[in-house]
Amino acid sequence: MRKNYLIIGGSSGIGAELVNRLAIKHQVIATYYRHPVESNDQVQYVEWDALNEDADFTFIPDVLHGLVYCPGSIQLKPMTAFREQDFIMDYRLNVVGALRILQKALPALKKSGSASVVLFSTVAVQTGMPFHSLVASSKGAIEGLTRSLGAEWAPNIRVNAIAPSLTDTPLAAGLLNMDTKRQAMADRHPLKRIGTASEIAGIAEFLLSDEASWMSAQVIHADGGMGNIKTN
DSSP: OOOEEEEETOSSHHHHHHHHHHTTTSEEEEEESSSOOOOOSSEEEEEOOTTOTTOOOTTSOSSOSEEEEOOOOOOOOOGGGSOHHHHHHHHIIIIIHHHHHHHHHHHHHHHTSSEEEEEEOOHHHHSOOTTOHHHHHHHHHHHHHHHHHHHHSTTTEEEEEEEEOSEESGGGGGGSSSHHHHHHHHHTSTTOSOEEHHHHHHHHHHHHSGGGTTOOSOEEEESTTTTTOOOO
8 A cells, every 4th residue: 555654854864764765665755954855756855944833834645644753953062061042942853843743744644544653762861871961851752752642642643752872874973973983982882883774764664564553652772782781
């Protein structure tokens, strides 16, 4: 069955990998921010800003089988180095942006009869890490939202989240821009490497599929073992 999927933040990183996977068999609408991407027969690209309160939502199709919200940010600093506005803006991007698109897409998700939503958290919610107060705060809210909406929207809309550790994407480029940094980051993980966008996109593709139809309100930890394994 050919389905309609909406990927918010589908122009780079994990979102782009997921778009490529889904477009093989399905119709995909993907949003970008600042960097235009040309539409094709399988993918309609739309400019959309998660922080714009006057954003247009006319690109949402009448029937929607799945929605993935990919936008996020990585700012690692001591808590005292952040301003109150930094926390507010991060929450707006990670949580309010997701809520706004989910509210607008809900009628289309309901019409499909069986839909799936995938959100993104981080390993730093489960595992306390220095300098992660900003991202862990907003992504912690995403985990709460995942479980709450999973209950509220059952049985016809499933809601799950993925909580990766550091993944090799443009968003993480500043943390992986030197061989020494990359090796140090890899060594922090029990599996001794950095995750790839393709690996995380594969998990998202599974959660969208009918093969995951018995899963909802779950937070899937794809973190190289960091969240549960100590090797030293």
